[in-house]
Amino acid sequence: xxxxxxxPGRVYVRPTLYDDPPRMIDGQDELxxxxxxxxxxxxxxxxxxxxxxxRTLSLPLEALQTRMAxxxxxxxxxxxxxxxxxxxxxxxxxxxxxLHQQAIGLARDAPHVLSHAAAAAALDARITEVLLSAWSGxxxxxxxxxxxxxxxxxxxxxxxxxxxxxxxxxxxxxCASAGCxxxxxxxxxxxxxxxxxxxxxxxxRLWLAHRxxxxxxxxTTTVSAIALECGFWELGRFAGAYRxxxxxxxxxxxxxxxxxx
Numbered sequence: 001x002x003x004x005x006x007x008p009g010r011v012y013v014r015p016t017l018y019d020d021p022p023r024m025i026d027g028q029d030e031l032x033x034x035x036x037x038x039x040x041x042x043x044x045x046x047x048x049x050x051x052x053x054x055r056t057l058s059l060p061l062e063a064l065q066t067r068m069a070x071x072x073x074x075x076x077x078x079x080x081x082x083x084x085x086x087x088x089x090x091x092x093x094x095x096x097x098x099l100h101q102q103a104i105g106l107a108r109d110a111p112h113v114l115s116h117a118a119a120a121a122a123l124d125a126r127i128t129e130v131l132l133s134a135w136s137g138x139x140x141x142x143x144x145x146x147x148x149x150x151x152x153x154x155x156x157x158x159x160x161x162x163x164x165x166x167x168x169x170x171x172x173x174x175c176a177s178a179g180c181x182x183x184x185x186x187x188x189x190x191x192x193x194x195x196x197x198x199x200x201x202x203x204x205r206l207w208l209a210h211r212x213x214x215x216x217x218x219x220t221t222t223v224s225a226i227a228l229e230c231g232f233w234e235l236g237r238f239a240g241a242y243r244x245x246x247x248x249x250x251x252x253x254x255x256x257x258x259x260x261x
Contacts, residue, residue, distance in 0.1 A: 004025075004038075004044040004045070004046055004054075005044075006038045006039075006040065006044070008040065009060065009061050009062070010039070010058050010059060010060060010061055011037060011038070011039045011058075011059050011060075011061055011064050011076075011080070012037065012038040012039070012056050012057065012058050013035055013036070013037055013056065013057040013058075013059070013131060014035065014036040014037075014038070014054075014055065014056050014057075015034070015035055015055060015057075015093065015096065015097055015100070016030040016031060016032055016033070016034050016035075016036070017032065017033075017055075017097065018032040018033060020032065021048055021050040022048070023046060023048040024046070024048075025044060025045070025046050028085075031085075031087070031141070033087060033088075033090065033093055034085055034086060034087045034088075034141065035085070035086045035087075035088060035093075035096075035134070035135075035138070036084060036085050037080070037084045037085075037086070038084070039061065039080045039084075044151070044154075044155065045154065045158070045192045045193055055100065055104075057096075057100055057127065057131065059124075059127075059128060059131070061076075063128070064076055064128060064132075065077070067125075067128050067129070067132065068132055071129065071132055072132060072136050074136075079135075085140070085141040086135060086138035086139065086140055086141065087138055087139045087141060088134035088135065088137060088138035088139075089134065089137050089138070092130070092133055092134035092137060092138075093134060095130050095133075095134070096127075096130050096131055096134050099126065099127055099130055100127070103123060103127065106123070150188050150191070150192070153178045153179070153180055153184070153185070153188055154188055154189075154192050156177055156178050156179070157174050157177055157178045157185065157197075160173075160174065160177035160178075161174075161201070161204065169201055171185075171197055171198060174197055174201075182197075185197055202241065203245070205230045205231050205232065206230075206241060206242055206245050206246075208230050209226055209227060209230040209232070209238070209242065209250065210242070210245075210246060210250075210253065212226045212229070212230065213226055213250055213253040213254045214253060216254055218254055218255060221254070223235075223239075223250045223251050223254055226250075226254075227250070238250070
């Protein structure tokens, strides 16, 4: 599972290739030969059963708006308020993917090419034109209103959690941040993250404790102090859950850092 964060002021385009392993984003199975768009500052959830490569085009919103109005005579804002999954013509899809792969290859193997403003601008313009061509002839994949609302709720909750990384959160706090009932939140968490909200919070707190133990100084810090700081009041249960997740006792993690130093 991975959290996908997007920034404001940009449009993100995610192609799903025909040989990509199965994956689910925000509770929806991704379909080969399709494009998924994101255009708001949000957190999304991706599930895969095997290691996968994250391929995403990121374009400035204002520049894309200008070029769409010029080339297609259409309003980008209106399109982004509609469905955000599209199936373009196969030839357009292939052209976009190949161009994206070329851009990745340049960034990896010949970054000096992209350091030239004229060359980078030409590549950016070409990518945008190919994307708009693919988008203009694509078929929108319908989305239910409930799917959109679920996306918004999950994004709010994940942002609320990530904005308070050291604060032990409760189910009540999560529901208040999302503006929904505990039943709705649990259904969405099971659908999108494969676990309940409380289990997600516990796993998150365990990872916070793990990072704190790895960074701690044994001369001034104890396992109990870190566990309490991360919101665990039953220290025996904390130790058992930590061992189950990381394969060792928390005290081993704490002292192993000092031994390696």
